[in-house]
Amino acid sequence: MNADDKYPLLTRALTGMINELTRDGAVPVLVSVVVFARGSQILFRDVPARELTARRLLDAIDHSPLRFTRYTDIVGALSRAGRIAADSVRTNKALPVRIYVLTDGRPQDVASCCQMRVCH
Secondary structure (H helix, E strand, O other): OOOOOOHHHHHHHHHHHHHHHHOOOOOOOEEEEEEEEOEEEEEEEEEEHHHOOHHHHHHHHHOOOOOOOOOOOHHHHHHHHHHHHHHHHHHOOOOOOOOOOOOOOOOOOHHHHHHHOOOO
16 A cells, blocks of 8 residues: 555545545444554544544554555454444444445455455
C-alpha cells in the first residue's frame, strides 16, 4: 500500500466514504475500522459515523504500527471484522452489516483464507 499510486487512492476512498456517511439526510450508522498487515488492530468499534471525521480516521491509520508493512494478514482482519459483525447482529438484527476490505491485493495468507472460505 506504500506506493505513490495506492495510499492516495485509499485516503480519497475513505474520505469519500466518511463524507457520504455523514452527509445531511444520511441514515445514522455505526462504523468500525480494522487495519491489517502482520496482525490486525481495531482502530474504531461501533462509532456513530457522525462522530468520525475523515481526518480522525486517517490520523488513526497513520499512527498504527500496522501501516505499510510487508505482510497482508487478511484472515486476521476478517476474523476481527466477523466478530464485530456477529456482535452487531446479536445486538440489533435489523441493523444492516457491511464489511469492506481495502487491500493492495497481495495477501500472503492465501491458504488460511481458503480455510475460512473467503477466497474464490
